[in-house]
Amino acid sequence: MKEVRSFIKTASLTELEKAQQLINDAISKYTQQQKAKQEVLDLLKEKGLTLEDLQDGASDKRTKVKPKYRMELNGETIEWTGRGRRPKAFEGVELEKFLA
Template identity: 45%
Template sequence: MSDFLDILTHGRRFKAAVKELSVDELKELAGKLDKIITDREAKIAAESEALAERNAKIEEIRKQMEAVGLSVDDLGAAALKAAPKKRAPRPAKYKIEVNGETITWTGQGRTPTVFKNELDKGRSMDDFLI
């Protein structure tokens, strides 16, 4: 695509590239380019109008804030939500001692292997309640 742009933007190369075209074809090409230019200008005008409208609204809000006595810093403080506090860890509900090591479990999540092994042997979870 860069070769195309090089030819299109370089006067002599462009002239050499279109020398085989008839006058009618050149006029058609010029019409297409004019349409592209018109569309691009309209798009730029719409974007600048939207930006101007946005800036006008911002200025209007700024004046309203000034009238009330607020600043942008006040908004920042109100917008920031306090970080949620971490909850305390759940207390252990079950306890088992294996090889001198005490293992506790809250009853939440996957059952630890040592508890599962004891359950497979026929014991009940009530046996391990703290």
């Protein structure tokens, strides 16, 4: 907002009119987008769908890896897939004892 106030203080009348037109256009575009979003949400509700129904599960190309190791530490379950850095909880222990 400081930049806007500074611009207003130093701008000429034509620059202010041009800025006003740009702001009005931005407001109009924003209003149209909000109206379109609401129309889409209303249509989804009418058809009994949710946004999650539209999302394709295949969009995430990474596959979820099941944990290979699991241990209880201080009442908390700690799991590790065996990939990446070894968690501190699994350092210095025999992993075979904690196979999931």
